[in-house]
Amino acid sequence: MTIKPNRTRERQRRIRVAALTTGKRDPSARFRIRQHIGALENFGIDVTEHWPVIDKHAGLPSVIADHIPGFTRNFFNTAWFIAKMSARIPGLASTYTSDLVWLNRELTVGKYTLERFITKPFILDIDDAVWLAKPHGVRTIDTLGRNACAVIAGNDFLASWFAGKSNNVHVVPTAIDTDRFRPDINHVRKNNKFTIGWTGSGGNLKYLYAIEPAIKRILEEFDAQILVIAETPPKFESIDPRYVSYCKWSPLSESEALRDIDLGLMPLPDNDWTRGKCSFKMLQYMSTGIPVVVSPVGMNVQVLARGDSGLSAESVTDWYEAMKALITDRQRCTDMGEVGRQITLEHYSNEVISKQLANIIHGLKQN
Structure with missing residues (x-):
């Protein structure tokens, strides 16, 4: 089935999607989800992205990590983890008014955490072998794959991992913005060396x-x-x-x-x-x-x-x-x-x- 824009019926069929992404600058969020938001509007799909104010991959800030005594490191790491989880709460709250949730990988690297509070059907979007992440990557991604209404995988290898875990797996490559990444015959090069x-x-x-x-x-x-x-x-x-x-x-x-x-x-x-x-x-x-x-x-x-x-x-x-x-x-x-x-x-x-x-x-x- 091919979906074509039909603006005369927009109000009746618009789908509200809450996208929970990894971070503002994260490539996966930018290229797997964010760059499609405008185009999806033309197909009656309203995607609202929610990225955490603290990036998912961000470690303890160096201004703290470089100056704390070793015996307090566990305390500060725990406090940082709680702060990162708290940054996810506004996005999770938004899912209650959506029709679908678009989950950009797991919420926390290698851990199954606040995903259990997603009450709406969710799509799991995977573009890396994230099940390899420690400490509990396999268990985390296995659980998410089984609970998702669909898995969108960036290539065949990723899709194959979900065999037996989900009966609704789609291979969707990461798109390239061909207007931004394009040849330019008028471009002036810095030098003529190969x-x-x-x-x-x-x-x-x-x-x-x-x-x-x-x-x-x-x-x-x-x-x-x-x-x-x-x-x-x-x-x-x-x-x-x-x-x-x-x-x-x-x-x-x-x-x-x-x-x-x-x-x-x-x-x-x-x-x-x-x-x-x-x-x-x-x-x-x-x-x-x-x-x-x-x-x-x-x-x-x-x-x-x-x-x-x-x-x-x-x-x-x-x-x-x-x-x-x-x-x-x-x-x-x-x-x-x-x-x-x-x-x-x-x-x-x-x-x-x-x-x-x-x-x-x-x-x-x-x-």
Whole structure:
């Protein structure tokens, strides 16, 4: 069933959804839920997002943690946990006047807590292998999956974990804003060197460091550069700093900085955590018209199979050969970038994914 906007019947069929998300700046909240709110209004679905004033992943503030005696740490950690739980209460209260609840992962990392007070049917939205979180991730996500009226999983690997736990599981990829992440022929680059790029959180730079020997060899042989977009600068062990450019990540700077990249990298090890990733970094490159070299892990394999948008690499030698193949064939880079852009428009754009979400939500309401 395809849901099409019909404004003449809006008042009769509007669905009120309370979205309980992880935090204001959290990527999962921004890309899985927040970016769809406006589009869903056109399908008669009113989503009100409630993020906690204290981010779900926030640790004890350093101004406290760095100055408290060791024997009081448990007390302050408990007090901080209570404060984080209290920050969830306004959002939970809002669920009583909604038709559905859209739960962005669990409320607390690795723990089943205030979810028991959700009295309305809820959708569990998962875009990482969050059951791996300590201390009780498996039990927490298992309980939520069984209690949810539907599970929305970001890829097939995540969806498969819920087999036997939910009979209503939908695979919905993380959408890319193809208007923001797009090629720009008028963009003025900072220099004309071939630029290899990587974007992501500082905590994931370890994946980039794993292929540092291959990157170093490419940069030196071809006098290229690497641009890293993250909230913290990279700390390469062997790459000469003159080959490295850094752009501090922000929601506004990322899309502009990507236009300075000729080739996007997404290296990953192969394990349960990385198989749960939803290829968002890869899709950002592709939407911007950038060819990719990625690890053939999880959803990356499915995205590559949609068309000739890039190459896969496993060993350090593979990474060197893949980057060399593209840096020495600029026309191939251009062609792959165009294919990647088309793939994102057809399969992963906001427009496509918002319609998919609307169909799911309307189906739940009808049931």
